[in-house]
Amino acid sequence: MDRPMRPDPDSLDRALVRRGEERAVRRFALLLGTLAGVAILSAFAASLFGRIDIPAADVARALLTGFGWEGTPPVEEMWRVVVFDIRFSRIALSMLVGLSLALAGAVFQGILRNPLADPFTIGVSTGAAFGASLALFLGLGARPLLGVGLLPAAALGGALAALFAVIALGRIEGHLRRDTMILAGIVVATFLSALISLLKSLDEESVASIVFWVMGSLQGRGWSHVFFILPYLSAGVAVIWLYARELDILAMGDLQAVQVGVDLERVRLVLLIGASLLTAAAVAVSGVIGFVGLIVPHLVRMTAGAEHRRLLPLSALLGAIVLLWSDVLARTLLPGGEELPVGVVTALLGGPFFCVLLKRHKRGTGL
Amino acid sequence: MIRVQGLRCGYGASDVLRDVDLEIPEGGMIGVLGPNGSGKTTLLHVLCGILAPWEGRVWVEGCDLRTTSIRWRAQRMASVAQRPAVTFPFRCLSVVLMGRYPHLSRWGGYTAQDLDAAMGAMEQTGTLALAERLITEVSGGEAQRVAIARALAQDPSILLLDEATSSLDVARKIQVFDLLAQKNREQGTTIVCAMHDLNLAALYCDRLIFLKDGGIALDGTTYALFTSENLSAIYETPVMVSKHPVTMDPQAHFVPGRPDRPSTVGIHRHGPKRRDG
Numbered sequence: 048m049d050r051p052m053r054p055d056p057d058s059l060d061r062a063l064v065r066r067g068e069e070r071a072v073r074r075f076a077l078l079l080g081t082l083a084g085v086a087i088l089s090a091f092a093a094s095l096f097g098r099i100d101i102p103a104a105d106v107a108r109a110l111l112t113g114f115g116w117e118g119t120p121p122v123e124e125m126w127r128v129v130v131f132d133i134r135f136s137r138i139a140l141s142m143l144v145g146l147s148l149a150l151a152g153a154v155f156q157g158i159l160r161n162p163l164a165d166p167f168t169i170g171v172s173t174g175a176a177f178g179a180s181l182a183l184f185l186g187l188g189a190r191p192l193l194g195v196g197l198l199p200a201a202a203l204g205g206a207l208a209a210l211f212a213v214i215a216l217g218r219i220e221g222h223l224r225r226d227t228m229i230l231a232g233i234v235v236a237t238f239l240s241a242l243i244s245l246l247k248s249l250d251e252e253s254v255a256s257i258v259f260w261v262m263g264s265l266q267g268r269g270w271s272h273v274f275f276i277l278p279y280l281s282a283g284v285a286v287i288w289l290y291a292r293e294l295d296i297l298a299m300g301d302l303q304a305v306q307v308g309v310d311l312e313r314v315r316l317v318l319l320i321g322a323s324l325l326t327a328a329a330v331a332v333s334g335v336i337g338f339v340g341l342i343v344p345h346l347v348r349m350t351a352g353a354e355h356r357r358l359l360p361l362s363a364l365l366g367a368i369v370l371l372w373s374d375v376l377a378r379t380l381l382p383g384g385e386e387l388p389v390g391v392v393t394a395l396l397g398g399p400f401f402c403v404l405l406k407r408h409k410r411g412t413g414l
Numbered sequence: 415m416i417r418v419q420g421l422r423c424g425y426g427a428s429d430v431l432r433d434v435d436l437e438i439p440e441g442g443m444i445g446v447l448g449p450n451g452s453g454k455t456t457l458l459h460v461l462c463g464i465l466a467p468w469e470g471r472v473w474v475e476g477c478d479l480r481t482t483s484i485r486w487r488a489q490r491m492a493s494v495a496q497r498p499a500v501t502f503p504f505r506c507l508s509v510v511l512m513g514r515y516p517h518l519s520r521w522g523g524y525t526a527q528d529l530d531a532a533m534g535a536m537e538q539t540g541t542l543a544l545a546e547r548l549i550t551e552v553s554g555g556e557a558q559r560v561a562i563a564r565a566l567a568q569d570p571s572i573l574l575l576d577e578a579t580s581s582l583d584v585a586r587k588i589q590v591f592d593l594l595a596q597k598n599r600e601q602g603t604t605i606v607c608a609m610h611d612l613n614l615a616a617l618y619c620d621r622l623i624f625l626k627d628g629g630i631a632l633d634g635t636t637y638a639l640f641t642s643e644n645l646s647a648i649y650e651t652p653v654m655v656s657k658h659p660v661t662m663d664p665q666a667h668f669v670p671g672r673p674d675r676p677s678t679v680g681i682h683r684h685g686p687k688r689r690d691g
Contacts, residue, residue, distance in 0.1 A: 060537070060543065061533050061537075064533055064542060067507075067545060067546045068529070071546075157502075160502075161501075162501070162502070295504065295508065296512050298500055298501045298502045299498070299499065299500055299509070299512065300495075300499040300500075300501075302464065302493075302495055303493075303495060303498070303499070303561075305464055306464070306492065306493040306495075307488050307492075307512055307516060307564075307568060308485045308487070308488025308515050308516035310484050310485075348502065349503075352503060352504065352505060352508075352548075353502035353503045353504045353508075354508050356523075
């Protein structure tokens with residue numbers, strides 16, 4: 048790396064750039080720490096909300112007992128069940144789902160080089176919805192499988208089938224291209240939506256459960272769901288993290304990406320599968336929850352820049368926090384214990400918020 | 415050294431290049447010229463391995479391109495495209511650092527050395543001051559120079575430029591080409607640039623390759639080829655050639671197609687033109 052023509056290696060400008068880099072790293076660390084802190088605090092704070100009023104001290108003790116902490120005074124078994132097994136498991140699941148959706152959104156936006164892409168753009172979620180609808184239609188929704196019922200498994204299968212359909216359709220002469228992929232996704236999603244409508248019209252009884260599932264909800268979910276999605280989720284996260292730098296380079300366009308040495312076809316396929324796994328895992332246990340995957344990466348990109356090594360962890364944390372509180376709203380907003388589908392809450396909050404973003408950043412970057 | 419033999423290739427069903435034989439020696443500074451659609455970009459795409467030949471073969475540094483990996487090629491050849499397309503708000507420094515990708519290990523991040531290489535490339539292209547600016551917010555010319563810095567950070571032995579300076583003003587063009595010439599002279603970097611600016615090519619390139627209708631029309635030293643007859647035939651428009659007043663390189667002058675003016679105008683027309691209707 049010896050360049051004889053290079054001027055003094057630590058000129059004033061270089062020192063400035065170095066300082067800028069250090070500042071950027073510190074800023075990232077600060078944001079990451081803040082979000083992590085907020086996420087942890089939120090998880091505990093959200094355990095206070097519920098149909099039964101339980102004193103904060105008891106909630107804390109119930110949680111500690113649930114985590115296997117021996118040193119606390121014993122707490123009533125019922126409260127442990129309510130706080131740890133019912134509330135906290137749902138909180139954990141909502142955070143994992145939010146994390147998955149936000150990460151998947153960031154990755155889809157990166158692969159498709161489109162800031163308006165989200166986990167649902169290429170039809171993976173519609174595949175999951177179709178799988179779940181089919182299970183509900185056939186009356187198999189409650190059939191036990193892997194401890195969570197057939198429904199999530201059917202949704203997962205539907206999502207993966209849709210993904211492979213999109214890849215098969217989107218390949219032209221063996222090349223997976225961005226535009227054909229989006230088109231194939233739209234075709235698959237439209238076709239599957241029609242099939243879902245068909246199922247609904249064929250069986251009046253299952254309509255309500257299909258509709259409720261498609262709108263997205265975490266009602267009645269628990270630890271078994273957390274453990275069910277954990278393997279897919281970890282695999283997806285690992286793949287995406289390994290290819291975060293490639294994701295940066297994809298933003299320069301296919302041509303440039305290949306010219307700096309990215310094996311475009313392989314990288315895109317691997318990232319696509321990783322992000323689809325996350326989407327499938329999330330949708331399988333929670334239905335279709337919109338806007339989180341679209342807005343969270345946006346917000347982070349605006350405040351912390353587009354570099355994926357920073358964008359991804361921050362999006363994951365913010366996604367977890369956003370969905371956690373959306374779910375708290377969904378289960379506490381209506382009086383008398385009725386629940387709103389959390390997908391409705393995120394859409395109601397996300398829609399106007401997105402409009403504000405659009406207005407404020409019309410001229411700006413990435414959007 | 416790049417060697418092309420019996421090349422035929424194209425897109426879809428139609429071939430763009432036919433029967434191309436070519437040899438580019440190490441350390442050459444070569445201009446690829448020719449009218450629109452003559453296959454300049456296609457030739458560069460074949461050389462950097464993005465477009466596979468339908469027929470014929472391409473060797474780079476003695477290796478058949480078909481047997482090389484994407485990473486191998488990126489370690490040796492860097493390209494600058496006509497228009498840099500960056501979708502997301504990356505900082506310019508991050509964009510330049512992307513050029514270090516073929517030199518990174520799978521698990522490692524950017525090292526201090528990579529940062530040095532990136533900053534060096536930015537200094538050379540006059541973009542260091544843009545380091546913290548967002549690539550989506552700089553001007554077209556600045557983005558183009560950042561793209562050139564990225565290619566330099568890649569530390570290539572062969573640099574392929576496709577109209578890389580077309581969006582730069584005259585002064586920046588000269589700066590970039592001075593830098594390229596210096597790289598070529600001092601480090602022996604082979605430079606192949608597709609360009610429309612005949613005069614810039616004549617000033618900097620020691621050899622010119624003229625493409626026309628998918629084949630090589632002319633290939634030789636700038637002094638031998640840069641004549642009024644050759645240029646007029648290639649571009650199918652009257653071109654006059656004179657000597658550059660300082661460097662003595664040949665320079666082309668185009669003659670506007672005005673009916674009231676004879677087609678052979680004096681070559682040494684200097685000074686401001688007066689147009690009184």
